[in-house]
Amino acid sequence: MAFDFPHILSMSNLSREAMEFIFETTDRFREIAGRPIKKVPALRGKTVINLFFENSTRTRTSFEIAGKRLSADVINISKSASSASKGESLVDTAKNLEAMSPDILVVRHGSAGAPLLLSKMLKARIINAGDGAHEHPTQALLDLLTIRDHKKNIAGLHVAIVGDIAHSRVARSNMIALRTFGAKVTVVGPKSLIPQEIKSFGVGVSYDLAKCIDQFDVIMMLRIQNERLGLTPFPSLREYSNFYGLNLNLLKCAKPDVVIMHPGPVNRGVEVAPEVADAPYSLILDQVKNGVAVRMALLYLLGGGENL
Amino acid sequence: MNHYLIKNVRIFDPENHLDQVGDLRISDGVIAEIGQNLNANSKETQIDGQDKILFPGFVDLHTHLREPGFEYKESIATGTQAAAAGGFTTICCMANTEPVNDNAAITRYILEKAQAAAAIEVWPIGAITQGLAGEKLAEIGEMKSAGCVGISDDGMTVMNSELMRMGMDYAKGFEIPVITHSIDANLSRNGSMHEGQVSCELGLKGVPAEAEDIIVARDIYLSQLTGCHLHVAHVSTAGSVELIRQAKQKGLVVTGEAAPHHFTLTDEACREYATHAKMCPPLRSEEHRQAVIAGLSDGTLDVIATDHAPHATIDKEIEFDKAAFGITGLETAFALSYALVLEKKLSLADLLKKLTVNPLKVLAKKYMGIQKSAPANLALVDLNKQWKYQVSESFSKSRNSPFDGWDLQGQVLMTWYQGKRVFDRE
Amino acid sequence: MKKSRQILNEQELQALLQKLAAEISETEKTQGPFHLVGIHRRGVILAKRLLSLLEGPKRKLGSLDINLYRDDFAQSSTMPVLRETKIDFPVEKSRILLIDDVLFTGRTIRSALNAMMDLGRPQKVDLLVLVDRGGRELPIQADLVGLKLEVSDTENVAVRLKEIDKEEGVWLLGGNT
Incomplete structure (x- = not known):
């Protein structure tokens, strides 16, 4: 197939066929990570700007490594370095960057829809690296790839997404992607963190992790994002951890071949007990590894041709 | 110039028991006359109200x-x-x-x-x-x-x-x-x-x-x-x-x-x-x-x-x-x-x-509407007119309308305030 | 309509491969064995076939995708589909026979050499092509050539193999009658 998506903004734009194609391309880049010289000249002369209005180490680094392995010139701009801290509007910031002719902008922003807004106003290709509580498409792609590495078929799997569903862009992108591949999805968490309308994503809902943990093939734990919550919708981290944290005791009831995932960074002892995070069935580091390859694939696929 | 005779228009004000086709004269800021077959005098601007409706x-x-x-x-x-x-x-x-x-x-x-x-x-x-x-x-x-x-x-x-x-x-x-x-x-x-x-x-x-x-x-x-x-x-x-x-x-x-x-x-x-x-x-x-x-x-x-x-x-x-x-x-x-x-x-x-x-x-304010001697506050409307709203042509300083480019029916053609024509789409 | 003329049929192509296999063996007598590395897509198939025709020392087979090393990204609006680069033996100090179907401008071979160098430093790389059609834009020559053709710029040489095409043989496409 020809991959003719100008931007990667939301998983809802990507068909199963397109995702399969991304995975296939990713496989080529995984091979490169094993080489002595982990660099190819594919994006030589292209400029990738990582425009991060929110703090992020993992995703930003992952995109940076991906771009550099493709020989692109990668420039990182964080909120404090940009003029946003001086009151410049998002569109002005972006227009000023565009005057320097970047080919791809990787955007993380606290406002849902910010990457879409930029894609409408700028010529550069846009990759959404997380926008508010909306989506985080590259995370979903690397998550699905990681699941596929361990479970072959995604269709028919029962996947739990556990935690702060309301404020999670990782949950939204994963729900869409997993449903597209025919997985069964159940979101689990305190009711105050699960919007009623979440069912429109075609997922089941449970407020009791202990009761349903035996059903899942894959358990994705979400990070409790204290920085994003206003009034805390649960009484304390301790109580949250008691009911929705994953520990060895609870895992005894899970399927023997269950795998555990987490988009990171992990709040050890809150969402995931340290022994669980480090256990062989934990795929947390595989996720990180796949992250670089998926992002290489996307940068490669978007980097073709002249600026459109 | 503030003298108008609107001819053959549907005059519509149910509150004043009005729904008739006729003529309406505006003079000195007020509705001077409502009737049939009124003739324009030399200082009046005559307006054809055929197939149009006149609202308060x-x-x-x-x-x-x-x-x-x-x-x-x-x-x-x-x-x-x-x-x-x-x-x-x-x-x-x-x-x-x-x-x-x-x-x-x-x-x-x-x-x-x-x-x-x-x-x-x-x-x-x-x-x-x-x-x-x-x-x-x-x-x-x-x-x-x-x-x-x-x-x-x-x-x-x-x-x-x-x-x-x-x-x-x-x-x-x-x-x-x-x-x-x-x-x-x-x-x-x-x-x-x-x-x-x-x-x-x-x-x-x-x-x-x-x-x-x-x-x-x-x-x-x-x-x-x-x-x-x-x-x-x-x-x-x-x-x-x-x-x-x-x-x-x-x-x-x-x-x-x-x-x-x-x-x-x-x-x-x-x-x-x-x-x-x-x-x-x-x-x-x-x-x-x-x-x-x-x-x-x-x-x-x-x-x-x-x-x-x-x-x-x-x-x-x-x-x-x-x-x-x-x-x-x-x-x-x-x-x-x-x-x-x-x-x-x-x-x-x-x-x-x-x-x-x-x-x-x-607001506990008195309603006058369309009646003789009332202030001539009127809107002439074409109820059948199909038109496209273009926000670029708005009189407002701002452009924030979700209806830009919408196809609408019913268009205000002219507006009078105290006998003065304050809007004329022509 | 483009004119199309068949140059080799299936049997002739098979004979040509036999000849090339014999030449590989001949070369190896003086230089030692090669590992065979095909360039996607048809070079990979040719490498596989040649390997099956060869006897004697154990040779390894590899495949190379050169798309990440192309010099014409900017011209294409979408990026080319990537195929597997799979070389299971250490490239370092190995002797490699690079295999492709048609040698034309030399740019594919330039990319292939760069791709190869990123995997390690081979002792020696030789080049085998089924058809050399001339028209070089870079100073690159093949060591083993199945068929040499003089082809004008308006014409194209197409090698078709039954593994991925409907038919098998070599055709000359386009040009004047």
């Missing part, structure tokens, strides 16, 4: 003119010109200017500016609380004496129930209506659209319908407690329509208003993070939209008002959750409302009432 000029209870303080969004001159283009001859301007219209000096300033620059009648609405801060009552009595016709903290809700009770008691004593913007400030904190499936999918914090219902319910009880006339502005939820319906059945002095966008659009318009669909109260889901229409049909909602809220591109072409609330609405209000007549949800007479008689009733 519309009254908008809910306009933001932005002056003083936000003249980059709108001014009294541009806002009233946009109103004239929408067939309005009177508009009430909300208090959330800078400085806030919370004292007689600001009220007088607005009226003086209007005297000099407005195309039509401008009636200020004063604040309930000083600076709209919800902490201390504004000088309501003095504002009324200076010319305010109602009080409202529009844009904000007076969250302190005791203060709201004081305001309503006090306003009752001065026989001035209290117009409320009803959204629980805590329940809607950081919300930028209706809480529902669309907000869930877009990852935007929602404002539940109940945030409105709770405050409407409270204010209805306070109206019962104080006897003060409560006018609920821009009703957007099924819950508040029902609450107002019940209040009316109980015989309370409660009236309600709907804005054209709330009976035309739903939260689906917010998809793609369209900031021109961001307003407060937010566009709701289809069931709420239908409830608002039902409220207009059965008379629960007395008034159609625009909530014309102009904003500059720097306030709108930004991230959805940071964008300003509100849209322009004066120029599209009639056509969007007339759609309800075309859909048989309202009779033409009822529609006109909600744009003329009823808003005046809310």
Whole structure:
């Protein structure tokens, strides 16, 4: 197939066929990570700007490594370095960057829809690296790839997404992607963190992790994002951890071949007990590894041709 | 030049028992003559009213003119010109200017500016609380004496129930209506659209319908407690329509208003993070939209008002959750409302009432309408005209309309205010 | 309509491969054995077939995708589909026979050499092509050539193999009659 998506903004734009194609391309880049010289000249002369209005180490680094392995010139701009801290509007910031002719902008922003807004106003290709509580498409792609590495078929799997569903862009992108591949999805968490309308994503809902943990093939734990919550919708981290944290005791009831995932960074002892995070069935580091390859694939696929 | 003879026009004012094809003469600021086969004299401009309809000029209870303080969004001159283009001859301007219209000096300033620059009648609405801060009552009595016709903290809700009770008691004593913007400030904190499936999918914090219902319910009880006339502005939820319906059945002095966008659009318009669909109260889901229409049909909602809220591109072409609330609405209000007549949800007479008689009733103002010797405040309309609304041609300083490029039916052709033709589409 | 003329049929192509296999063996007598690395897509198939025709010392088979090393990204509006680069033996100090179907401008071979160098430093790289059609834009020559053709710029040489095409043989496409 020809991959003719100008931007990667939301998983809802990507068909199963397109995702399969991304995975296939990713496989080529995984091979490169094993080489002595982990660099190819594919994006030589292209400029990738990582425009991060929110703090992020993992995703930003992952995109940076991906771009550099493709020989692109990668420039990182964080909120404090940009003029946003001086009151410049998002569109002005972006227009000023565009005057320097970047080919791809990787955007993380606290406002849902910010990457879409930029894609409408700028010529550069846009990759959404997380926008508010909306989506985080590259995370979903690397998550699905990681699941596929361990479970072959995604269709028919029962996947739990556990935690702060309301404020999670990782949950939204994963729900869409997993449903597209025919997985069964159940979101689990305190009711105050699960919007009623979440069912429109075609997922089941449970407020009791202990009761349903035996059903899942894959358990994705979400990070409790204290920085994003206003009034805390649960009484304390301790109580949250008691009911929705994953520990060895609870895992005894899970399927023997269950795998555990987490988009990171992990709040050890809150969402995931340290022994669980480090256990062989934990795929947390595989996720990180796949992250670089998926992002290489996307940068490669978007980097073709002249600026459109 | 202010002498006109409109020929062969359908003159429509059921309140004055008028629905006839005939001629109407405007002279010296008033309606001089209504009749058949009138002949134009030499100083009169003759206008062919064939297949057109002549309404009394519309009254908008809910306009933001932005002056003083936000003249980059709108001014009294541009806002009233946009109103004239929408067939309005009177508009009430909300208090959330800078400085806030919370004292007689600001009220007088607005009226003086209007005297000099407005195309039509401008009636200020004063604040309930000083600076709209919800902490201390504004000088309501003095504002009324200076010319305010109602009080409202529009844009904000007076969250302190005791203060709201004081305001309503006090306003009752001065026989001035209290117009409320009803959204629980805590329940809607950081919300930028209706809480529902669309907000869930877009990852935007929602404002539940109940945030409105709770405050409407409270204010209805306070109206019962104080006897003060409560006018609920821009009703957007099924819950508040029902609450107002019940209040009316109980015989309370409660009236309600709907804005054209709330009976035309739903939260689906917010998809793609369209900031021109961001307003407060937010566009709701289809069931709420239908409830608002039902409220207009059965008379629960007395008034159609625009909530014309102009904003500059720097306030709108930004991230959805940071964008300003509100849209322009004066120029599209009639056509969007007339759609309800075309859909048989309202009779033409009822529609006109909600744009003329009823808003005046809310303000306890006398209705003149179309009758001999009344001020010539008139709107000439082509009900069959199909047209496309182009926001680029708007008289407003701002361009924030979700109806840009919409195909509409029913177009205001000319507007007269006190005998002066203040708008002519030609 | 483009003119199309068949130059080799299936049997002739098979004979040509036999000849090339014999030449590989001959070369190896003096230089030692090669590992065979095909360039996607048809070079990979040719490498596989040649390997099956060869006897004697154990040779490894590899495949190379050169798309990440192309010098014409900017011209294409979408990026080419990537195929697997799979070389299971250490490239370092190995002797490699690079295999492709048609040698034309030399740019593919330039890319292939760069791609190869990123995997390690081979002792020696030789080049085998089924058809050399001339028209070089870079100073690159093949060591083993199945068929040499003089072809004008307006013409194209197409090698079709039944593993991925409907037919098998070599065709000359386009040009004047």
